[in-house]
Amino acid sequence: MNPERDLTLLDVTLRDGGYVNGHSWTTREAEAIVRTVGAAGVPVVEVGYLREGHEPQRPSAICPPEYLAALAAVADRPRIAVMVRPGEVPIGRVAELPDHDVSMARVLVAGGSVERAAPYAEAARAAGLAVAMNLTRVSERTEEQIATAVRACAEAGAQVVYLADSNGSLDPEAVTARVGAAVAASPVPIGFHPHDNLGLAFINAKAAMAAGATAVDASIAGIGKGGGNLRLEVIVAHLIVRHGAALRLDPIATDQTTLATRLRMLAEGSTKAVLTGLLDLNLDGAADFSDMLAANGYDATILTMSDQ
Structure with missing residues (x-):
């Protein structure tokens, strides 16, 4: 198997991307993004x-039923995923x-605490997601910690485990x-969620695939938390050029829905x-860092932090 292909x-x-605009996407904007992703041939879209x-002004922050119903009604859409934080x-x-045409639950495992996340994964599996x-x-x-956590995730019912940078x-x-x-440790596929703080998201995604990852996250124009994500247009273009993937770049390149957020x-x-x-600081806990800046x-600040 060729992981890239x-x-x-x-x-x-x-x-x-909601971390950039305070999760203020309107439902109409969300529909447009889902439509764009589907037209590009990307198989899965995470909607919040x-x-x-x-x-009501931040539907991607909570995924209410009416929001999910509107996205499910988009023609030729990808499969819909939501993120669940225990x-x-x-x-x-x-x-x-x-019941709302969601196909995948992505369960967050924070701090390596698989035990807290496991009941959510088990419930999702029981629901047929x-x-x-x-x-x-x-x-x-x-x-070693990653290998242990990955095995525990698989035992809890995960069908794919993502490593998030x-x-x-x-x-x-x-x-x-x-x-x-x-x-090496996992009986299920491994995915990778890169961030682009150092401009390495694409090359890191390539390294992940070469190491055996078969799933990767990306966003339009790389919009996302911190330094942003892997740019969807870059990985799509790469897969088209290098592997003849059945994807399309035009829908992403011409999208204007995300312009204000970009x-x-x-x-x-x-x-x-x-x-x-x-x-190697996480922005969720970087209040002291921001105060120092x-x-x-x-x-x-660099000198102070480097000495710690």
Whole structure:
């Protein structure tokens, strides 16, 4: 098997890109993105987080039934996936997802805590959903820890386990080592979720595939948390040129739905993302880092953090 030729792409524009615009996609914008992804031939689109609450101005933040119904009605759409973070939604809600034409549940495994995520994966499997489990911040885990977590995910019912470079700090050698350890330990396929803090998302995705990963996440224009994600147009073009993949670049290249969010990510700059990538810091817990930048500037902060 050639992992690149047989790669499964999953678009994360709505979910991960929501970190750039505060998950403020309108349902109409979400429909347009799902339509674009489907027209490009990408097989799976992740449309947001499954959460409790009522936020009509931020439907991708909670994936209410009416939002899922609108996306399910898009013609020639990809399969729909949602992200489930343990503790943010009752397990019983997972069983309702097939009623809204959701095909996949992606269960977040934060801090390597497979035990907390396992009941959600088991519920998704029992509901007939495809089940992915996403191991976050793998740059902070050893190869042995990753291998152990991957085996536990498979035992919990995962049909694919993604390694997420949440901090955007991995280089190709580190990706090769971690993905290789996961592939060797896992009875199920391994996926990779790259971030682009250091401009390495594409080459890291290539390294992951060479090490045996058969699924990769990407977003339109790379919009996403921190330094952004692997750019969907880049990996699509690569697969078309190098492997004759049955994908299309035109729908992505001409998409205007994400333009405002792309400009917002550009305006916010990338220097902070580069530093968090180099220092292997997760933005969720980087409040002290941001305070140091505000007080001391970049150079002094680099020196301080490097000495710790």
